[in-house]
Amino acid sequence: DGVPYSMYVENALAAFFFVSGYLFTGSGGTRVPDFRHKLVSILRGLLLPYIIFTSALALPKAVYYGGIADLRYYALRILTGEASWFVSSLIVVQLYFLLVLFVARRRTAVAALLMVGPVLAWRLLMHRPPGNIIEFSVIPMVYVYAGYAARASGLMAKAVPPWLSAAACLVLVLLKWYEWSYGMDMTMYTVGITSYPLFFLDTFLSLLVMVQACRTFRFPHVVEYTGSHSLVYYFLSGGVPLLVSRAAAAFHEPTSALEPLLFIIVYLITTALAWLV
Numbered sequence: 001d002g003v004p005y006s007m008y009v010e011n012a013l014a015a016f017f018f019v020s021g022y023l024f025t026g027s028g029g030t031r032v033p034d035f036r037h038k039l040v041s042i043l044r045g046l047l048l049p050y051i052i053f054t055s056a057l058a059l060p061k062a063v064y065y066g067g068i069a070d071l072r073y074y075a076l077r078i079l080t081g082e083a084s085w086f087v088s089s090l091i092v093v094q095l096y097f098l099l100v101l102f103v104a105r106r107r108t109a110v111a112a113l114l115m116v117g118p119v120l121a122w123r124l125l126m127h128r129p130p131g132n133i134i135e136f137s138v139i140p141m142v143y144v145y146a147g148y149a150a151r152a153s154g155l156m157a158k159a160v161p162p163w164l165s166a167a168a169c170l171v172l173v174l175l176k177w178y179e180w181s182y183g184m185d186m187t188m189y190t191v192g193i194t195s196y197p198l199f200f201l202d203t204f205l206s207l208l209v210m211v212q213a214c215r216t217f218r219f220p221h222v223v224e225y226t227g228s229h230s231l232v233y234y235f236l237s238g239g240v241p242l243l244v245s246r247a248a249a250a251f252h253e254p255t256s257a258l259e260p261l262l263f264i265i266v267y268l269i270t271t272a273l274a275w276l277v
Contacts, residue, residue, distance in 0.1 A: 007176060010188045013086070014203035015210050016230070017140045020090060021147025022156070024097065031152055032101050039098060046091045046231075053235040054083035060239070081133035086234065092137040093144050108149075115145035123196065139188055143203070156211065165212045172205045222271070232274040240270045 025033045026041075058074040074083065081088030097115065104110035122138045150156050175198065178184070185192040186199050193199045226233060244266050248258065 005187065007180060007186075010186050010199070010203055011206040013140070013188050014143050014207060016086075017090070017093070017143035018147040018150075018207055020094065021097070021144035021149075022151045024094070024144070024148050025151070031106055033098070035098065035102050039095075042091060042094050042098070046087060046094065049231060049235070050084060050087045050091065051078070054078045057235070057239065058083070084235065085133060085136055087231070088133045089137040089140055092133060093140050096137070096141070097144055097148070108152075112145065112149070115141045142200070143207075146204075146207070160208070160212055160215075165209065168205050168208045168212075172202065172209060175202050175205070226271070226274075229274050232277050233270055236270045236273055240273070241266050244269065 024038075025031065026038075054074075055078060058071060058078065062071045062074055077083040081092075100111055100114045104114060118138050119142055122135065179186060179194075179198065179202070184194040184198070186202060187193070241262075244262055248262055252258065
């Protein structure tokens, strides 16, 4: 059956949004990026790939799942941002954050309020799951701003005591055990979050652990390549695993023992396709 989806995916998503905020101002590291240049960057680096990849994948998905008649359904999903909610959410958050920085300029408190405020307001006023990409984008705002603030404040350059990293790992493991034992849901996309305090504690502890791991260990080039091309990997991460699993099922009864081998095969194929793209 595998590890429950909500035991790890929210941590990966939080890390991605955090890195997005950390790199938001580019290599220069200025607090307020050039508005026009950053806008073009978002449209060219996120919106254009979203349109290209989701459109290219629409026909194979329609044929595989329901026939050509479903093309209108997939076209509507592309237009509403639901064809790839994660990229759509990242586009919405980055556009909003660009506007926030333009309005707030160097007033840190104003920027923080405009980024965190919608999360608090949405949580207090809304009593239903999010129904569109705007609502899906509310929670990621916290992590994008956290990444931006960590870089702007120089927090990433400060050494963290080893005991603190060890304590963070221990608490994170205990949190996962608690969430698993009580069947708690921590899914960011559908916002099926049982406890918001635990959700944010869980994800921010995982960010601390991730940052320390990146500071401590030197990763192979292939890992760096995957990170720098993660958007392409993301678009390919639906079709490649599906085809590999179908092919594997035709030759062997699916078992958990095959998962590591299938993961390696999926990773190698996806990396080759990412390189071609």
